[in-house]
Amino acid sequence: MAFLGQDGFQWGIGVVEDRFDPKQLGRVRVRWLGLHSEDKSKILTQDLPWSEVMLPATATSMSGVGQGGALVEGTWVMGFAKDKDLQSWII
Numbered sequence: 001m002a003f004l005g006q007d008g009f010q011w012g013i014g015v016v017e018d019r020f021d022p023k024q025l026g027r028v029r030v031r032w033l034g035l036h037s038e039d040k041s042k043i044l045t046q047d048l049p050w051s052e053v054m055l056p057a058t059a060t061s062m063s064g065v066g067q068g069g070a071l072v073e074g075t076w077v078m079g080f081a082k083d084k085d086l087q088s089w090i091i
Helices: none
Strands: 011-018 028-032 050-052 076-081
Antiparallel strands (some): 011 028, 028 050
16 A cells, blocks of 8 residues: 555545444444535435444543534535545545
């Protein structure tokens, strides 16, 4: 893996559509602009990939310490893809 920003680094802007992660890992589903159609009948929310949420060190939200995430449906986010298939994102 190259340093971020080199070798085809992909970043994007999108909107959160689902925050109810069945694995309870704090992930959200994001519809990425230019990657996923705005027409929700072409790609359903349930078919969007899960995105991991990167938090600052002061917002760990573990054991009641720090702040919890406030991402809700409709929140605009920016992030980057961890893979070349653009299926694994960090926001």
